[in-house]
Amino acid sequence: MTVRTRIGPSPTGDPHIGTAYIALMNYLYSKKNNGQFILRIEDTDQARSSQHSEAAILESLRWLGLEWNEGPDCGGNHGPYRQSERLDIYREHISLLLEKGHAFHCFCTPERLENMRSEQRNNKQNTKYDGCCLALDEKDVKRNLEKKLPYVIRMKVPVDGVCQIKDMLRDPSEISWALVDMQVLFKSDGYPTYHLANVVDDHLMEITHVIRGEEWINSTPKHILLYQYFGWQQPEFCHLPLLRNPDKSKLSKRKNPTGILYFRDMGYLPEALVNFLALFALSISEGEEKRSLELLLEDFDLKNISLGGPVFNIEKLKWLNSRYIRDDYSADKFITALQEWALARKDISELATEIQSRTEVFADVIPLVGFLFSAQIEVTESNLLSKKIDRSLLRQFFYITITRTEKIDSWTISGIEEFLRKNAALLELNFRDLIPSIYVAITGNKQSLPLFRSMHFIGKNLTRERLKNALATIGNPTKKEKKAWDKLS
RNA sequence: GCGCGUAUUGUCUAGUGGAAGGACGGCUGACUUUCUAUCAGCAGGCCAGAGUUCGAUUCUCUGUACGCGUACCA
Numbered sequence: 001m002t003v004r005t006r007i008g009p010s011p012t013g014d015p016h017i018g019t020a021y022i023a024l025m026n027y028l029y030s031k032k033n034n035g036q037f038i039l040r041i042e043d044t045d046q047a048r049s050s051q052h053s054e055a056a057i058l059e060s061l062r063w064l065g066l067e068w069n070e071g072p073d074c075g076g077n078h079g080p081y082r083q084s085e086r087l088d089i090y091r092e093h094i095s096l097l098l099e100k101g102h103a104f105h106c107f108c109t110p111e112r113l114e115n116m117r118s119e120q121r122n123n124k125q126n127t128k129y130d131g132c133c134l135a136l137d138e139k140d141v142k143r144n145l146e147k148k149l150p151y152v153i154r155m156k157v158p159v160d161g162v163c164q165i166k167d168m169l170r171d172p173s174e175i176s177w178a179l180v181d182m183q184v185l186f187k188s189d190g191y192p193t194y195h196l197a198n199v200v201d202d203h204l205m206e207i208t209h210v211i212r213g214e215e216w217i218n219s220t221p222k223h224i225l226l227y228q229y230f231g232w233q234q235p236e237f238c239h240l241p242l243l244r245n246p247d248k249s250k251l252s253k254r255k256n257p258t259g260i261l262y263f264r265d266m267g268y269l270p271e272a273l274v275n276f277l278a279l280f281a282l283s284i285s286e287g288e289e290k291r292s293l294e295l296l297l298e299d300f301d302l303k304n305i306s307l308g309g310p311v312f313n314i315e316k317l318k319w320l321n322s323r324y325i326r327d328d329y330s331a332d333k334f335i336t337a338l339q340e341w342a343l344a345r346k347d348i349s350e351l352a353t354e355i356q357s358r359t360e361v362f363a364d365v366i367p368l369v370g371f372l373f374s375a376q377i378e379v380t381e382s383n384l385l386s387k388k389i390d391r392s393l394l395r396q397f398f399y400i401t402i403t404r405t406e407k408i409d410s411w412t413i414s415g416i417e418e419f420l421r422k423n424a425a426l427l428e429l430n431f432r433d434l435i436p437s438i439y440v441a442i443t444g445n446k447q448s449l450p451l452f453r454s455m456h457f458i459g460k461n462l463t464r465e466r467l468k469n470a471l472a473t474i475g476n477p478t479k480k481e482k483k484a485w486d487k488l489s
Numbered sequence: 490g491c492g493c494g495u496a497u498u499g500u501c502u503a504g505u506g507g508a509a510g511g512a513c514g515g516c517u518g519a520c521u522u523u524c525u526a527u528c529a530g531c532a533g534g535c536c537a538g539a540g541u542u543c544g545a546u547u548c549u550c551u552g553u554a555c556g557c558g559u560a561c562c563a
Contacts, residue, residue, distance in 0.1 A: 010563045033534050110561075117560095126491055127559060178558085179492055187561040194563050218493060218558040226551080241495075242558085248555055276501095279512090285503035286511050306495095308525065309556060313500050316513045326526075410556055 009044040011054035027066045039071035040482040041082045060260035078205040086469040102229040109453030129182045153186035164223035168238040199226040214239040241309040257394040262461035272321040281305045377444035388433035398471040418453045441470035
């Protein structure tokens with residue numbers, strides 16, 4: 001049997017370094033076993049999915065050099081590879097479950113569910129669907145459907161017994177069925193949830209090994225149960241530990257740069273990033289850690305992976321990157337690569353006339369554009385602060401802006417302006433008064449190239465890093481402040 | 490709260506029932522006009538407690554910490 005693995009990113013937000021890590025492990029495992037690696041876009045969340053994000057995912061994975069055998073762009077024999085284009089398939093399968101009595105219609109309103117859960121919490125019970133709609137008979141269901149009441153479809157779950165979860169890297173573990181919720185499989189918008197789509201697709205796409213993050217361990221019983229309901233053989237499961245921040249919390253944008261494209265824009269080399277991520281599964285105890293993808297493949301064994309959540313250590317990544325730059329690049333190649341990075345990574349021409357109009361002689365240009373190409377810029381407290389803006393409010397402005405960048409998807413010039421204005425309005429700050437401080441945070445100077453265009457050029461990830469740096473300079477929020485400010489943002 | 494998972498230096502890790510090894514980072518020195526790089530060296534560790542044992546970082550139990558889950562998000 002051919003080994004087939006997959007990466008199933010959901011196109012919500014910036015492609016994440018964690019996705020690269022899981023993708024790499026799937027890629028390496030399939031290659032090691034002469035198998036195939038599939039890319040599937042899991043866009044079942046209509047509200048949050050975007051085309052922009054999907055394009056960014058393909059771009060990032062391609063940049064890393066993780067080529068897939070089948071995917072939404074190149075097709076394959078098991079398509080389509082975008083879940084939003086497979087709705088008929090899911091409908092077919094959900095009615096199968098309905099027929100067999102493994103699933104049921106649920107007409108409970110979100111309000112009722114919310115009340116039910118808070119009551120359960122008050123009684124120190126586990127929150128779990130109470131099975132209210134399980135009592136509905138066929139006639140009730142039919143009547144409700146005719147009334148066009150909104151509904152979801154939930155899976156039935158055994159009342160007692162335990163589910164055993166086998167994992168390639170761990171001892172089998174057990175979870176009692178009593179603890180497993182009657183998961184929604186089909187949402188009221190007619191889209192499947194991850195659980196249904198994932199199982200159906202993995203089966204139909206003949207995925208043999210499901211290698212994914214350990215955040216899925218707890219819902220694995222639901223997946224196992226679905227395989228049983230359908231009468232399918234379940235794949236091998238392998239749950240990988242999640243990447244961590246330096247403080248051991250789950251890797252997050254708030255604390256660390258996590259966008260794959262951020263690393264590209266900062267001048268990391270894809271081979272260095274891949275090498276670095278692969279080190280987590282290599283367990284090379286001695287000898288050279290700098291290894292090409294081919295070399296990595298030679299010694300790759302999923303079993304070597306350490307189960308403790310590894311901290312994403314950017315210092316070591318930088319060291320590896322510098323090794324690649326020194327060892328693998330001639331002076332000529334280095335200059336060429338540098339030029340490509342600086343001028344072709346994004347279209348500097350969008351700023352050309354702005355730069356031009358501020359240039360007396362060419363020598364003016366480098367200091368003027370320096371901030372566009374730097375990872376860090378120097379900012380001082382006195383430059384950031386302004387008489388017109390209260391310090392605490394300015395800190396709050398930076399804080400909510402950082403937080404809110406996570407939620408906006410597109411990053412257009414006009415969108416950026418609107419975004420900043422909204423945040424200012426939220427704090428009842430005069431936007432004009434605020435501008436100088438933002439200039440300093442982003443460019444390092446009170447006067448520079450146009451702000452929104454500059455922010456657009458450096459991108460959302462770097463913008464966030466600059467704002468974080470500015471916030472740290474005038475004082476990170478205390479725990480109390482964080483709590484209060486989080487409510488606003 | 491409940492469930493699941495994990496635990497070797499600051500970080501990534503190797504390894505073992507009998508003096509814990511490598512890499513990044515740090516520090517010192519050599520080289521270099523300086524800074525890198527390079528070379529040489531130094532410091533730093535088995536989460537805690539109990540049990541089994543002649544002997545436990547390794548086996549068992551308990552605890553602690555951290556993470557994940559507890560959604561019509563994935």
